[in-house]
Every structure is written in structure tokens, then in C-alpha cells.
Amino acid sequence: MTEQELLSAATEAVVAANEEKACEVAREAVSLGLDPLRVINEGFTPGMREVGDLFERGTMFLPEVILASEAMVAAVAILEESLPADQREKTAGSVVLGTIEGDVHDIGKGIVATLLRVYGFEVHDLGRDVPLTSFVEKVAETGADLVGTSALMTTTMVGQKALEKMLKEAGLRDQVKTMVGGAVVTQYWADKIGADAYAENAQEAVAKALELAQG
Amino acid sequence: MSTYKVRAGDGRFISMTADEIRRDLIEGSEDAADRGGIPPLEENEIDRLLDLFLDQAGVVGVQIGNQVVSTQDGGDHRINADAGSCGLALAIGRIQELHLHERAFGQDTIELGHIDYSYKAVRPIVAQEQSYVEHALLTTTSPLMYGAMPNLGLYYAPDGPYANPSDLLPAGKVKEALAAQEEASLHAQRDIVYVGTRLADSGLDAMNLDTSGSAGDADFLASLNAAEELKAKRPDLGIEMGMASEFVLGMHGRLSYKGERLAGMYPHDQVRMAEAAGVDVFGPVVNTNTRRSTPWNVARAVCFVKACVQAANIPIHANVGMGVGGIPVLDTPSLDAVSRASVAMVEIARVDGL
Structure with a gap:
């Protein structure tokens, strides 16, 4: 297998959510003495990007995305063993996530949590109907880069505004970026309450989170 | 250059x-066509939509003779x-609320529904709902429907007996998440069929399986299986399925x-499944993008619904309300947007009702 063929095989293994094949490709890359970072960045990562695109297009679904992610994680673990410690993959960032107090809708929030993990974030999912004080406490405890809140009702979205104030009062607002989402939440609302980002759907939430975490 | 006022999403x-x-x-x-694998709107249809938005009247309407029926959902x-x-x-x-819908608002159907609007919540109090059905039937003439949601979310922890896929999937427990959904789907089917047969025995005209698919493909499957089973048990009971x-x-x-x-189906495929299950009226939903304009959203919604109507052999009553059918996300949907989306659904998508 040439290097190019191996990179293609890595991509295909992730898209097929085939953990066994992904690990086999990773082991072969190590045995051929290929640059592990190149195999990760040009083989496995494009596969995960394609998975994200297929999810966005509605031709690949959440359970398959998770299996694809597990395939990639297992393969990357093999490749990382041959990397110096300082070059090993770090998390993309740390996120505190939850559905705002009074709101029990958590399907969309759960999808966002899953995709954030898939893209390498450390996710502290507080669940649903989460008291505002719990968000503040978790941000303080973890030193998270981002806090994301979901609201599906006009009666609960006001909690997102209150959280902005509470984070300021706790002296944490300058250290953490805020993201808002949910069926009734809009860009206009995010701008109005001073949130750092709004995402229309889970895929966009990941893109915005990556942007904020790098920024 | 002249500008026109339109709503944002x-x-x-x-x-x-x-x-x-x-x-x-x-x-x-084009966005609808691309996502749904369906034809985009024709140029003359775009022209008609443009006329609707350039017309700055507060409310627009269809020509006399082109009116369609309106069914009401969301209960009483x-x-x-x-x-x-x-x-x-x-x-x-x-009951007085039903009278208002029938006699003051001119709805073509009226709908009873429990405040929780979920079949699971109705099951333990179905005897009380039966008495409301009987009282309503004695004092109204419009077709009486009973509406609620399959709402699979209520079957998962902490509200129900099955583990929550929203907890299991992020934890990587894929097999357990799939099993929980399969069990919850069967449980919801049993509840819908139980409620439906009891209400049919009280003389109910039709059931509305509203917001089908809200918790994903297992939720949609519960609705389809329940519709099929109900039709077999009570063939005279009408069934509307709203998405x-x-x-x-x-x-x-x-x-x-x-x-x-089922996963990944758009309205023109969803309706084929509903028909196969014996559903009598189908209510497609197209979601509003809050960052795009009402013209963008209405054209997109009409494109999807037009394909649904063309694929259907049963009446199509498109949902036009807050956040769906091209309507902006506002607590009280604005009449200017609702009337434009409604006209577009009737004249271009050729829906049978709203």
C-alpha cells in the first residue's frame, strides 16, 4: 500500500465507522514508519470531516457518527503512541453544556454534546432543567472555555440573559465564551443579551465552538 | 432603489x-430542492411569490373560490x-373553547386535547377525556378531532421507564440507545392505540397524531404503527398525522x-409512509430558518410542500404557524407573514387545507 492509498484507507475507515479497519490502517502506518501527525491530519481527520458533512446532509445519523468517532479515537490512540508527549493531541477545548432552568427539552442539546465530543472537546453536560447557579459553579470549577445553553421555550430563554449577568457578577464572564441555541433562540436574541455566539443547528454549534475555542 | 418591508425569520x-x-x-x-432531491420552483411560481412580497398590504388572500379548509391542532x-x-x-x-373555534373563528374541524398534549399523559385519564368527547359531540357539528403527540421524550428517564438516548449516545452506549428507542416506540404505540380505541368508542370523528417524529425516527415509527393498528381496529376513525x-x-x-x-425522510417521502399506514390527512412541516428572510423561508417551505402534494394521494394540510411553513418565530405569528405563506401554500403548493 502506498502512502496515498493508506491515507485514503484511513479516511474510508472513519466514514464507514469501521473501528477494526481504522486500527489496522493505523498499525500499518506505524509499521511503515510514516509520520503519525500526517496520517492523522491527512487521513483520519478528513474522514471525520466527511462524516460531519454527511450528518449535515442527513445521510448519516447520530449513532453512526458516534461509531465513526470511536473508530477515529481508537486509530489516533495507536498513532499517538509513536509521537513525543508534547505532540500528542490535546482537547479542542472545554465546554459546560445544559438546557436552561425550567426547560426539559434535551434532544438537541444531547446531539450538540455528542458532536462536540466527536470533535475533541471535553464536555461537561449538566443535563436539562439546569439551575443557572449550576452553570456558574461548573464554569468556576472547571475553568471551561465555553458555556453553551439551550432553550426551547420563550419562557425559559430569559434564563440565558440572566446567566450572562450571573457570569459577570461572579467575575467569570471575561474568561468564558457563551453560546446559545434552541428552537426559539435567534441571532438577534444572542446579540441582544451579549452572547458570543448563536448556532442554528448542532453542526454549526461545533463550527462556532471551534472558532471560539481557537479565538 | 425602492425597498419593501418583509419579515426576517x-x-x-x-x-x-x-x-x-x-x-x-x-x-x-434551491435549498429545498438540493436537500430534498426535488425540483425547484418554476420561474412563474417565483414571479407569483415575488408579487406577494412586493404587495405591501398588511394581509393578502386567495381569490374567491380558491379558499381551502382549515384544521386546528394544539387541543382546546x-x-x-x-x-x-x-x-x-x-x-x-x-367545550366553550370548541364552540368559539367552530362558531366564531370558522374552523372546519375542532380539536379536543389534554393540556399536556401527549398520549402517554392521556392514557390514565382517558375516561375523563371520553366524557368530554361525548359532551362536545352533543353541542357541535364540525368534525371533532382529538389531538396529542406521541412525544417519545416522555418514555425516557427521568419521565419514563427507558434509559434516555440523549444520555446514552453522548456516553458512546450506542446499542443501549437503539434498544431504548425501540422499546419506547412500542410503548408509545400501545398508548396511542389504547387512547384512540377508547375515544372512538365514545364517537370521536378523528385522531390527530401531532408533531410525529419530534424525538426522531422511533417517534415517527410509533405514529405509523399506531395509525395502522388503529385503522385495523376502528376503520371509521379518521386519522390526521402532523409532523x-x-x-x-x-x-x-x-x-x-x-x-x-425512516431517518432522513423529507415530506414527500414521509407522506408515502403515512398513506401506507392508513392516514387520512397529512400535515407536512417545514422549519423556519431565523436568519433568513420570510421570502427565503416561504419559497423553501412551498417547494417542499409542493413536492409532498404531488407525491400524495391523500389531502395535505400544511402547517403554517410559529416557526413552520415559512412563518417567523414569534409568539403571535404576524398576519402579514401568515397570510402570504398561506396564499403561497394554496396557489403554488396546491395544498388541500391548512
């Missing part, structure tokens, strides 16, 4: 030129209850009905 008024509106109409239609608590984000909290009872969104979310991903995978 979040309800604000924005100003656009005629060229900008036309561009958004074309892009909205729009007027007598205050749900925080909707409802008027008038001090009237449930939760334009796209069946693959929370499970591998569930099928009549050999077809």
Missing part, C-alpha cells in the same frame, strides 16, 4: 429591494389556558417501515 421587519427578494426566493427554493387550550408563551387565559371551559419537522431525525438511524428507512 426571527420576526423583525427588514427592508429589501425587489432584486434581493427575488434572489432570496430562488435561493430558498389556546384560549382558556396560559402556557406562558401562548394562550389567552380566558375564563371559559374546554414535527421537515426532516426525520435519525436518533436511531436504522428503523424502517414497510421496508424503507
Whole structure:
């Protein structure tokens, strides 16, 4: 297998959510003495990007995305063993996530949590109907880069505004970026309450989170 | 250059030129065509939509003779209850609310529904709902429907007996998440069929399986299986199936009905499944993008619904309300947007009702 063929095989293994094949490709890359970072960045990562695109297009679904992610994680673990410690993959960032107090809708929030993990974030999912004080406490405890809140009702979205104030009062607002989402939440609302980002759907939430975490 | 006031998807008024509106109409239609694998709107249809948005009247309507029927969903608590984000909290009872819908608002069907609006919540109090059905039938003449949601979310922890896929999937417990959804789907089917047969025995005209698919493909499957079973048990009971969104979310991903995978289906495929289950009226939903204009959203919604109507052999009653059918996300949907979307649904998508 040439290097190019191996990179293609890595991509295909992730898209097929085939953990066994992904690990086999990773082991072969190590045995051929290929640059592990190149195999990760040009083989496995494009596969995960394609998975994200297929999810966005509605031709690949959440359970398959998770299996694809597990395939990639297992393969990357093999490749990382041959990397110096300082070059090993770090998390993309740390996120505190939850559905705002009074709101029990958590399907969309759960999808966002899953995709954030898939893209390498450390996710502290507080669940649903989460008291505002719990968000503040978790941000303080973890030193998270981002806090994301979901609201599906006009009666609960006001909690997102209150959280902005509470984070300021706790002296944490300058250290953490805020993201808002949910069926009734809009860009206009995010701008109005001073949130750092709004995402229309889970895929966009990941893109915005990556942007904020790098920024 | 002249500008025209239109709504943004979040309800604000924005100003656009005629060229900008036309561009958004074309892009909205093309987005639906691209996602759904369906034809975009024809040029003359774009022209008609453009006319609707360049007309700055507060309310627009269809020509006399082109009116369609309107079915009402959401139960009998729009007027007598205050749900925080909707409802008027008038001090009237449930039956009086039905009278208002029938006699003051001119709805073509009226709908009873429990305040929780979920079949699971109705099951333990179905005897009380039966008495409301009987009282309503004695004092109304419109077809009487009973509406509620399959609402699979209520079957998962902490509200129900099955582990929550929203907890299991992020934890990587894929097999357990799939099993929980399969069990919850069967449980919801049993509840819907139980409630449906009891209400049919009290003389109910039709059931409304509203927001089908809200918790993904297992939720949609529960609705389809329940509709099929109800039709077999009570053939005279009408069934309307309203959807939760334009796209069946693959929370499970591998569930099928009549050999077809449900995840990823758009309205023109959803309606074929509903027909196969014996559904009598189908209510497609197309979601509003709050960052795009109403012209973009209406063109997109009409494009999806037109394909649904063309694929259907049963009446199509498109959902046009807050956040769906091209309508902005506002607690009280604005009449200017609702009337334009409604006209477009009737004249271009050729829906049978709203």
C-alpha cells in the first residue's frame, strides 16, 4: 500500500465507522514508519470531516457518527503512541453544556454534546432543567472555555440573559465564551443579551465552538 | 432603489429591494430542492411569490373560490389556558373553547386535547377525556378531532421507564440507545392505540397524531404503527398525522417501515409512509430558518410542500404557524407573514387545507 492509498484507507475507515479497519490502517502506518501527525491530519481527520458533512446532509445519523468517532479515537490512540508527549493531541477545548432552568427539552442539546465530543472537546453536560447557579459553579470549577445553553421555550430563554449577568457578577464572564441555541433562540436574541455566539443547528454549534475555542 | 418591508425569520421587519427578494426566493427554493432531491420552483411560481412580497398590504388572500379548509391542532387550550408563551387565559371551559373555534373563528374541524398534549399523559385519564368527547359531540357539528403527540421524550428517564438516548449516545452506549428507542416506540404505540380505541368508542370523528417524529425516527415509527393498528381496529376513525419537522431525525438511524428507512425522510417521502399506514390527512412541516428572510423561508417551505402534494394521494394540510411553513418565530405569528405563506401554500403548493 502506498502512502496515498493508506491515507485514503484511513479516511474510508472513519466514514464507514469501521473501528477494526481504522486500527489496522493505523498499525500499518506505524509499521511503515510514516509520520503519525500526517496520517492523522491527512487521513483520519478528513474522514471525520466527511462524516460531519454527511450528518449535515442527513445521510448519516447520530449513532453512526458516534461509531465513526470511536473508530477515529481508537486509530489516533495507536498513532499517538509513536509521537513525543508534547505532540500528542490535546482537547479542542472545554465546554459546560445544559438546557436552561425550567426547560426539559434535551434532544438537541444531547446531539450538540455528542458532536462536540466527536470533535475533541471535553464536555461537561449538566443535563436539562439546569439551575443557572449550576452553570456558574461548573464554569468556576472547571475553568471551561465555553458555556453553551439551550432553550426551547420563550419562557425559559430569559434564563440565558440572566446567566450572562450571573457570569459577570461572579467575575467569570471575561474568561468564558457563551453560546446559545434552541428552537426559539435567534441571532438577534444572542446579540441582544451579549452572547458570543448563536448556532442554528448542532453542526454549526461545533463550527462556532471551534472558532471560539481557537479565538 | 425602492425597498419593501418583509419579515426576517426571527420576526423583525427588514427592508429589501425587489432584486434581493427575488434572489432570496430562488435561493430558498434551491435549498429545498438540493436537500430534498426535488425540483425547484418554476420561474412563474417565483414571479407569483415575488408579487406577494412586493404587495405591501398588511394581509393578502386567495381569490374567491380558491379558499381551502382549515384544521386546528394544539387541543382546546389556546384560549382558556396560559402556557406562558401562548394562550389567552380566558375564563371559559374546554367545550366553550370548541364552540368559539367552530362558531366564531370558522374552523372546519375542532380539536379536543389534554393540556399536556401527549398520549402517554392521556392514557390514565382517558375516561375523563371520553366524557368530554361525548359532551362536545352533543353541542357541535364540525368534525371533532382529538389531538396529542406521541412525544417519545416522555418514555425516557427521568419521565419514563427507558434509559434516555440523549444520555446514552453522548456516553458512546450506542446499542443501549437503539434498544431504548425501540422499546419506547412500542410503548408509545400501545398508548396511542389504547387512547384512540377508547375515544372512538365514545364517537370521536378523528385522531390527530401531532408533531410525529419530534424525538426522531422511533417517534415517527410509533405514529405509523399506531395509525395502522388503529385503522385495523376502528376503520371509521379518521386519522390526521402532523409532523414535527421537515426532516426525520435519525436518533436511531436504522428503523424502517414497510421496508424503507425512516431517518432522513423529507415530506414527500414521509407522506408515502403515512398513506401506507392508513392516514387520512397529512400535515407536512417545514422549519423556519431565523436568519433568513420570510421570502427565503416561504419559497423553501412551498417547494417542499409542493413536492409532498404531488407525491400524495391523500389531502395535505400544511402547517403554517410559529416557526413552520415559512412563518417567523414569534409568539403571535404576524398576519402579514401568515397570510402570504398561506396564499403561497394554496396557489403554488396546491395544498388541500391548512
